[in-house]
Amino acid sequence: MxxxxxxxxxxxxxxxxxxxxxxxxxQLLAEPGRRCMDALSPPSGAQLLDVGCGCGNQTLELASRLDASAKITGVDISEPMLALAEELKAANHTALKAEVEFIVGDASDSLFPNESFDAIYSRFGVMFFADPTAAFATLRETLKPGGQLAFVCWQSPALNPFFTAPMQAALSVLPPPPPAKPGAPGPFGLAVPETTKHVLTEAGFNKPSIEPLALELSVGASQSFDEIFEELIQIGPAAALIAESDPSLKDRAREAVYERLLEFYSPGNGVSFEANFWLVTARR
Ligand SMILES: C[S@@+](CC[C@H](N)C(=O)[O-])C[C@H]1O[C@@H](n2cnc3c(N)ncnc32)[C@H](O)[C@@H]1O
Structure with missing residues (x-):
């Protein structure tokens, strides 16, 4: 694929x-991941797959929840992110109960034998497939009969100021990028629940359940606004837009984003955003 x-x-x-x-x-994203882990009920000795595991933080946290006879495999297409995952694994090996393995690969390819896993988990790692139905069908094959799928993904941009607030501010200065097609691979690839249900059903999953999850995401309680800003300005779609913009406009775009993000800051709490996710579960 x-x-x-x-x-x-x-x-x-x-x-x-x-x-x-x-x-x-x-710091920002641990909680939605934990809520998704809570939706899993892996048996003793479970074999788990973390799809799009990135830097492996969630894979390692899951491993600390499993027993010593369990194993979790993290798969990702990003070599630099998996390199950090390996470093974090080495640094945290004493806290890990279960075996952990990281694999470089496209999760939509047939990387694992059929019926390998008791559960598939993902935090924000399954919205990037060019052909979501085919990808989920492949993933379903790797689940044991009755095996569980649980993932968390973003609801629409309109309900997630973490993305929209800096983007709107940047767009007050910069020309807009070409519009993304609805459902195109990206953070909002599974933002429409009817589409997600259709994809999972077509892929052969049973009992898809799609529940809203509303949380407040906070970061930098012990930092100054300027310190947090210097990181936030380098993350997400607004960062990409500014990076690719005309150099003569960059400073004004940064200032606009600074002013907008300041509205989400309070001393002692850092920067906080209301955020809306879908918590999706299904069975093979
Ligand atoms: C938004 S990041 C989330 C990373 C991690 N799950 C987390 O929550 O920190 C999305 C991840 O999905 C990975 N990814 C995207 N498409 C993939 C694919 N087809 N197969 C495996 N990983 C994929 C990316 O490389 C990236 O690490």
């Missing part, structure tokens, strides 16, 4: 940004 554009992106600018800002991103 051809996910070439995503491979380039996650082995290039996006992957480098996730590696550089891993600590901040994990």
């Amino acid at each position: 051809n996910n070439q554009q995503q491979k380039e992106m996650w082995n290039g600018r996006a992957g480098a940004s996730w590696v550089r800002h891993n600590t901040l991103l994990e």
Whole structure:
């Protein structure tokens, strides 16, 4: 399956940004991942797959929840992100109960034998497939009969100021990028629940359940606004837009984003965003 554009992106600018800002991103995004882990009920000795595991934080956290006879495999197309995952694994090996393995590969390819896993988990790693139905059908094959799928993904941009607030501010200065097709691979690739249900059903999954999850995401409680800003300005779609913009407009775009993000800051709490996710579960 051809996910070439995503491979380039996650082995290039996006992957480098996730590696550089891993600590901040994990502070922001740990909770939706935990809620998704809570939806899993892996048996003793479970074999788990973390799809699009990135820098491996969630894979390692899951491993600390499993027993010593269990194993979790993290798969990702991004070599730099998996290199950090291996470093974090080595640094945290004493806290890990289960065996952990990281594999470079496209999760939509048939990388694993049929019926390998008791459960498939993903935090924000399954919205990037060029052909989601085919990808989920392949993943379903790797589940044991009755095996569980649980993932968390973003609801629409309109409900997620983490993306829209800096983007709108940047767009007050910069020309807009070409519009993305609805459902195109990206953070909002599975934002429409009816589409997700259709994809999972077509892929052969049973009992798809898609529940809303509303959380407040906070970062930098002990930092000044300027410190947090210097990281946030380098993350996400607004960062990409500014990076590719006319150099003469960059400073004004940065200032606009600064002013907008300041509205989400309070001393002692850092920067906080209301965020809306879908918590999706299904069975083979
Ligand atoms: C938004 S990041 C999330 C990373 C990680 N799950 C987390 O929550 O920190 C999306 C991840 O999906 C990975 N990815 C995208 N398409 C993929 C594919 N076809 N197969 C495996 N990984 C993929 C990217 O390389 C990236 O690491």
